[in-house]
Amino acid sequence: xxxxxxxxxxxxxxxxxxTIRAEAELARFSPEEEPVVVRMIHAAGLVGLERDIGFxxxxxxxxxxxxxxxxxxxxxxxMVSEGITRPRLxxxxxxxxxxxxxxxxxxxxxxxxxxxxxxxxxxxxxxxGALVAIGNAPTAxxxxxxxxxxxxxxxxxxxxxxxxxxxGAAESKAALIAAPPVPALxxxxxxxxxxxxxxxxxxxxxxxx
Amino acid sequence: xxxxxxxxxxxxxxxxxxTIRAEAELARFSPEEEPVVVRMIHAAGLVGLERDIGFxxxxxxxxxxxxxxxxxxxxxxxMVSEGITRPRLxxxxxxxxxxxxxxxxxxxxxxxxxxxxxxxxxxxxxxxGALVAIGNAPTAxxxxxxxxxxxxxxxxxxxxxxxxxxxGAAESKAALIAAPPVPALxxxxxxxxxxxxxxxxxxxxxxxx
Numbered sequence: 001x002x003x004x005x006x007x008x009x010x011x012x013x014x015x016x017x018x019t020i021r022a023e024a025e026l027a028r029f030s031p032e033e034e035p036v037v038v039r040m041i042h043a044a045g046l047v048g049l050e051r052d053i054g055f056x057x058x059x060x061x062x063x064x065x066x067x068x069x070x071x072x073x074x075x076x077x078x079m080v081s082e083g084i085t086r087p088r089l090x091x092x093x094x095x096x097x098x099x100x101x102x103x104x105x106x107x108x109x110x111x112x113x114x115x116x117x118x119x120x121x122x123x124x125x126x127x128x129g130a131l132v133a134i135g136n137a138p139t140a141x142x143x144x145x146x147x148x149x150x151x152x153x154x155x156x157x158x159x160x161x162x163x164x165x166x167x168g169a170a171e172s173k174a175a176l177i178a179a180p181p182v183p184a185l186x187x188x189x190x191x192x193x194x195x196x197x198x199x200x201x202x203x204x205x206x207x208x209x
Numbered sequence: 210x211x212x213x214x215x216x217x218x219x220x221x222x223x224x225x226x227x228t229i230r231a232e233a234e235l236a237r238f239s240p241e242e243e244p245v246v247v248r249m250i251h252a253a254g255l256v257g258l259e260r261d262i263g264f265x266x267x268x269x270x271x272x273x274x275x276x277x278x279x280x281x282x283x284x285x286x287x288m289v290s291e292g293i294t295r296p297r298l299x300x301x302x303x304x305x306x307x308x309x310x311x312x313x314x315x316x317x318x319x320x321x322x323x324x325x326x327x328x329x330x331x332x333x334x335x336x337x338g339a340l341v342a343i344g345n346a347p348t349a350x351x352x353x354x355x356x357x358x359x360x361x362x363x364x365x366x367x368x369x370x371x372x373x374x375x376x377g378a379a380e381s382k383a384a385l386i387a388a389p390p391v392p393a394l395x396x397x398x399x400x401x402x403x404x405x406x407x408x409x410x411x412x413x414x415x416x417x418x
Binding site: 002003005006007008009012015016019020042043044045046078079082083111112113114115117138139142145146149164165166167168169171172175189190191192193194195198 | 211212214215216217218224225229251253254255287288291292320321322323324326348351354355358373374375376377378380381384398399400401402403407
């Protein structure tokens with residue numbers, strides 16, 4: 001007997017989002033933030049993630065306005081850039097990941113830092129007004145925060161800071177949300193990652209569920 | 210003051226894996242399975258994930274042998290195929306994702322199924338002896354199980370079944386591990402996703418930590 005299952009993509013999305021809205025505690029989020037949180041929970045398969053999600057004031061509005069205005073999306077990893085659903089983007093926005101740039105290994109050596117952090121040096125020409133999406137490397141988020149301590153460093157419009165893991169992830173996100181240089185979204189603690197980050201971008205790019 | 214943080218990639222990995230081995234309950238896994246579980250926990254940022262991880266007998270050995278023998282890796286999503294670390298692959302293995310193939314939308318319509326499921330029809334020429342890595346779509350895993358009910362369908366060497374989410378994810382993985390047509394690895398329940406799936410592939414590809 002073949003397995004029988006829901007095969008309609010739209011029905012799967014609708015049922016998933018309804019389950020999340022029934023189970024998750026979403027009351028503390030604004031109407032601008034709520035669909036972003038729902039999609040992040042969806043990507044993680046984890047009701048309860050909402051407890052770790054933190055927005056700085058104005059994040060959702062700033063990020064949506066940046067995307068509508070054609071801002072590029074700067075990603076720390078290919079799993080992030082590849083996950084962003086291009087047809088959802090409101091202005092054919094560029095999606096940029098510099099991690100595989102051939103200059104990165106030498107830069108990393110010179111900086112005594114990871115390739116993930118070094119790759120951000122190549123963001124500088126694109127950084128002004130951009131949406132930053134860091135979903136993998138704590139070192140990338142720490143390096144971005146250090147870059148933005150220089151007043152001459154161009155300011156992104158907003159930062160999604162969701163690196164994952166056991167070393168530096170919680171610390172880098174705590175630093176971001178404690179003193180956000182621009183509006184920011186984080187998942188506090190160890191959880192995070194490319195899927196959750198992509199989900200936030202996809203939710204900000206379009207209100208379609 | 211710039212933020213100070215660990216910038217040495219090897220040290221970050223070592224410290225992360227040591228934390229996981231100190232905190233997670235790994236005793237029930239074989240020496241072949243343990244490094245796979247550790248890397249999956251690492252990708253998820255979630256100690257406790259090990260409770261949901263299930264191997265069928267011989268999975269790790271079968272998957273490692275397939276990769277060493279040059280088997281292709283068949284992925285249901287670009288976030289999976291993009292995450293696999295190519296230098297870890299023991300035989301320059303092909304990494305194949307057919308989701309963006311131009312034939313898929315018409316196939317999906319014909320099959321009244323999702324594009325993720327339809328894309329698996331294009332796996333057939335590559336399926337014999339392959340390592341399957343499903344990290345996104347429950348419909349892909351269900352469709353694979355249905356494909357494999359036909360005795361004439363080529364057999365992969367092993368299946369990583371880790372789709373994520375609220376509709377069909379738990380059910381498809383329960384079906385796989387209850388009656389695995391070939392050796393299988395699952396994360397039971399809602400959790401799963403591309404990062405966890407990629408971590409399993411990367412752990413099977415090389416013992417380097």
